[in-house]
Amino acid sequence: VSARLRQAAAAVDEARLWNRHVEMARHGARDDGGVNRQALSPEDAAARRLLVSWATEAGFACATDPIGNLFVRREGRELGAAPVLSGSHLDSQPAGGRFDGVYGVLAGLEALQAIDEAELATRRPIEVVAWCNEEGSRFAPGAMGSAAFAGAQPLSTLLDIRDREGTRVEDALAATLAAGPPLRQRPLGFPLAAYVEAHIEQGPVLEAEGRTVGVVTAIQGARWFAVEVHGSAAHAGTTPLRSRRDALRSAVSLVTRLEEAMDDPTDTLRFTVGRFEVSPNSPNTVPERVAFSIDLRHPDPRVLDERARAVAALCRASRQPCEVEVREVLDLPPVQFDETIVELIERSAATLGLPNMRLPSGAFHDAMHLARLCPAGMVFIPCAGGVSHSPRESARSSDLAAGARVLGQVLFELAR
Amino acid sequence: VSARLRQAAAAVDEARLWNRHVEMARHGARDDGGVNRQALSPEDAAARRLLVSWATEAGFACATDPIGNLFVRREGRELGAAPVLSGSHLDSQPAGGRFDGVYGVLAGLEALQAIDEAELATRRPIEVVAWCNEEGSRFAPGAMGSAAFAGAQPLSTLLDIRDREGTRVEDALAATLAAGPPLRQRPLGFPLAAYVEAHIEQGPVLEAEGRTVGVVTAIQGARWFAVEVHGSAAHAGTTPLRSRRDALRSAVSLVTRLEEAMDDPTDTLRFTVGRFEVSPNSPNTVPERVAFSIDLRHPDPRVLDERARAVAALCRASRQPCEVEVREVLDLPPVQFDETIVELIERSAATLGLPNMRLPSGAFHDAMHLARLCPAGMVFIPCAGGVSHSPRESARSSDLAAGARVLGQVLFELAR
Numbered sequence: 001v002s003a004r005l006r007q008a009a010a011a012v013d014e015a016r017l018w019n020r021h022v023e024m025a026r027h028g029a030r031d032d033g034g035v036n037r038q039a040l041s042p043e044d045a046a047a048r049r050l051l052v053s054w055a056t057e058a059g060f061a062c063a064t065d066p067i068g069n070l071f072v073r074r075e076g077r078e079l080g081a082a083p084v085l086s087g088s089h090l091d092s093q094p095a096g097g098r099f100d101g102v103y104g105v106l107a108g109l110e111a112l113q114a115i116d117e118a119e120l121a122t123r124r125p126i127e128v129v130a131w132c133n134e135e136g137s138r139f140a141p142g143a144m145g146s147a148a149f150a151g152a153q154p155l156s157t158l159l160d161i162r163d164r165e166g167t168r169v170e171d172a173l174a175a176t177l178a179a180g181p182p183l184r185q186r187p188l189g190f191p192l193a194a195y196v197e198a199h200i201e202q203g204p205v206l207e208a209e210g211r212t213v214g215v216v217t218a219i220q221g222a223r224w225f226a227v228e229v230h231g232s233a234a235h236a237g238t239t240p241l242r243s244r245r246d247a248l249r250s251a252v253s254l255v256t257r258l259e260e261a262m263d264d265p266t267d268t269l270r271f272t273v274g275r276f277e278v279s280p281n282s283p284n285t286v287p288e289r290v291a292f293s294i295d296l297r298h299p300d301p302r303v304l305d306e307r308a309r310a311v312a313a314l315c316r317a318s319r320q321p322c323e324v325e326v327r328e329v330l331d332l333p334p335v336q337f338d339e340t341i342v343e344l345i346e347r348s349a350a351t352l353g354l355p356n357m358r359l360p361s362g363a364f365h366d367a368m369h370l371a372r373l374c375p376a377g378m379v380f381i382p383c384a385g386g387v388s389h390s391p392r393e394s395a396r397s398s399d400l401a402a403g404a405r406v407l408g409q410v411l412f413e414l415a416r
Numbered sequence: 417v418s419a420r421l422r423q424a425a426a427a428v429d430e431a432r433l434w435n436r437h438v439e440m441a442r443h444g445a446r447d448d449g450g451v452n453r454q455a456l457s458p459e460d461a462a463a464r465r466l467l468v469s470w471a472t473e474a475g476f477a478c479a480t481d482p483i484g485n486l487f488v489r490r491e492g493r494e495l496g497a498a499p500v501l502s503g504s505h506l507d508s509q510p511a512g513g514r515f516d517g518v519y520g521v522l523a524g525l526e527a528l529q530a531i532d533e534a535e536l537a538t539r540r541p542i543e544v545v546a547w548c549n550e551e552g553s554r555f556a557p558g559a560m561g562s563a564a565f566a567g568a569q570p571l572s573t574l575l576d577i578r579d580r581e582g583t584r585v586e587d588a589l590a591a592t593l594a595a596g597p598p599l600r601q602r603p604l605g606f607p608l609a610a611y612v613e614a615h616i617e618q619g620p621v622l623e624a625e626g627r628t629v630g631v632v633t634a635i636q637g638a639r640w641f642a643v644e645v646h647g648s649a650a651h652a653g654t655t656p657l658r659s660r661r662d663a664l665r666s667a668v669s670l671v672t673r674l675e676e677a678m679d680d681p682t683d684t685l686r687f688t689v690g691r692f693e694v695s696p697n698s699p700n701t702v703p704e705r706v707a708f709s710i711d712l713r714h715p716d717p718r719v720l721d722e723r724a725r726a727v728a729a730l731c732r733a734s735r736q737p738c739e740v741e742v743r744e745v746l747d748l749p750p751v752q753f754d755e756t757i758v759e760l761i762e763r764s765a766a767t768l769g770l771p772n773m774r775l776p777s778g779a780f781h782d783a784m785h786l787a788r789l790c791p792a793g794m795v796f797i798p799c800a801g802g803v804s805h806s807p808r809e810s811a812r813s814s815d816l817a818a819g820a821r822v823l824g825q826v827l828f829e830l831a832r
Binding site for chain 2: 238293
């Protein structure tokens with residue numbers, strides 16, 4: 001077995017893996033070197049076509065499902081055996097980088113191709129997946145494809161979600177699929193033997209600790225809120241401040257009180273207002289409406305619950321002179337990964353001589369939904385400065401390859 | 417004198433004044449009851465023809481000037497005496513109402529006709545003017561006709577301004593004049609004895625205070641700033657708060673400090689953040705950049721200067737952990753109206769038994785340019801809810817007439 005594991009790792013082609021990242025980054029390329037490839041956009045469709053072309057060239061079959069997840073399959077020896085699955089996502093933030101998500105898909109494909117080129121037969125099929133709309137920046141919430149696959153949210157609800165222009169997921173998905181080659185349709189949530197996702201860390205820990213591989217033990221929980229503040233538009237020159245119902249003034253005051261209430265001396269809680277939109281957004285008109293987002297995360301489910309209740313209560317308490325509406329749009333409890341998979345990843349990194357460490361994930365990933373369906377785990381590699389969701393996101397070719405080697409061994413071990 | 421003043425006021429015909437507002441509102445009528453009559457459009461040309469027809473019918477002479485201001489004249493006894501002028505504008509916002517501007521022109525005409533029908537002779541001529549393009553929504557900037565008349569901007573520059581379709585002011589003006597009867601041409605900036613403009617308040621003060629007449633003391637000055645806050649984008653889940661440079665957090669804190677510093681117990685200062693834009697504006701990305709506007713207004717130039725300096729200083733002082741840039745983009749000093757005219761308006765309202773109060777104008781008006789040429793003042797009447805620049809703009813017939821009565825007395829007093 002260990003000889004075959006070495007063969008799988010050795011067949012990983014660092015140059016091919018790097019070049020595929022470069023080619024993928026052309027779809028949605030920004031002038032600043034980053035990537036804007038939002039879910040179900042023409043750029044996303046182009047990235048999907050590229051993945052299908054690489055997979056087809058390598059002799060693998062492709063398929064999709066009702067939420068637009070994209071699967072690449074290498075058959076196993078045993079008819080009907082549940083596959084071992086690996087992957088991540090191809091969509092990016094509006095100002096995103098070249099590795100977040102893409103790495104997990106391309107590392108999965110590289111591992112699959114390495115196992116294939118090393119001519120290693122497995123009992124179970126191995127599949128690579130590109131989950132639809134992980135980022136949620138165009139269609140909120142994110143991790144939509146894996147949520148639908150795991151039955152965490154009803155398909156019909158997700159298909160009916162609209163972007164800011166009013167386009168529905170269902171219509172954007174139909175356009176995306178129409179822009180690519182015909183694909184076999186599969187049902188959501190077919191049986192899986194295991195799921196392993198590779199990803200850049202998106203945090204500063206591995207780089208700071210000098211480790212090549214992060215063995216991910218858990219994903220912290222997240223709660224998202226959409227807040228709307230409703231005031232009245234008025235002339236900025238003629239309307240005395242006392243008779244205004246200034247939605248921006250109320251929103252700014254509410255955000256300030258939320259920041260104070262979410263203070264955490266241990267710096268473990270993550271509280272972020274990332275989206276903040278004003279209308280009519282004109283310099284000489286008092287704002288009528290502000291819509292802002294709250295992203296709250298913590299690894300401890302009890303702390304997370306308590307803070308989420310405080311957020312909702314604070315929003316509901318601030319009624320004067322504007323009306324405040326708060327809706328919870330995402331509730332993802334913390335996820336613990338399967339200890340067998342965690343140990344398998346740790347052992348693989350060790351046999352390859354790669355410095356590694358256990359750590360929880362600060363970001364959420366599609367793996368959190370998959371952990372409900374089967375034993376699951378994640379492999380992290382370092383990214384420069386811990387920066388992601390930014391055009392400055394960067395990772396080293398040798399680290400990308402090291403992660404793919406660990407992944408190749410783990411997938412082979414789980415499938416053989 | 418007081419008997420003649422009473423006669424001038426008594427001759428004001430409330431029904432005629434109201435009906436003329438209704439007739440004017442047909443030109444550019446919107447389905448929602450509002451008016452879209454932008455400067456030098458066919459609708460504006462139709463409104464001008466209607467004004468000329470009313471003036472001609474009443475026996476007054478009409479004239480125009482090189483920027484298309486439209487004058488209606490009743491002669492005085494003394495040959496060559498500088499006229500007393502009153503008026504406002506006929507053009508509207510794209511989604512405007514039936515009173516903003518139109519009222520000042522029709523109240524002027526009504527006052528002129530009342531003086532004439534009361535058979536009151538005056539030493540000086542009295543004229544009514546419809547200034548060209550006050551709104552500036554088609555051809556920017558606004559108050560174009562009065563600016564050209566007062567020499568605030570060169571005629572050739574203004575004639576060369578284009579609308580979004582590329583049409584020049586000069587060509588639109590030629591078409592507008594060609595669509596009406598031939599008019600005598602006069603030079604820009606002829607000598608004036610005084611200027612008094614009637615207008616709806618466009619603010620809520622008169623209605624809230626239960627006053628029929630606003631005695632306008634000044635047009636407040638305005639200072640506009642563009643502020644940019646530069647931080648670093650980062651992942652909302654993985655980046656500890658202590659290592660963030662969150663542009664939204666810094667901007668919210670800066671706006672809060674500005675609001676505190678701009679607090680005014682007299683509620684005279686107008687401080688508005690109307691535009692506020694976040695990038696990348698994604699729920700799970702720490703904001704990298706916020707751009708917001710500041711609109712600051714006050715009638716006292718010293719207070720305005722002092723507060724504007726404080727705004728700039730506060731922005732420049734807040735450097736950690738984000739960088740703040742502040743640029744001043746507009747500086748319009750306050751205009752003080754002539755105390756003689758202010759007192760004349762106040763006394764006229766009092767003798768008519770009309771509840772009145774002194775107040776500064778929050779919005780800009782043609783009178784700000786005229787105040788450079790001669791003693792000037794303004795008469796405000798209430799508008800419902802202080803709403804203007806909206807199809808919901810509304811004013812009461814009895815208030816329109818009350819303002820015209822005050823105007824008739826003041827014009828007679830200034831001209832006799």
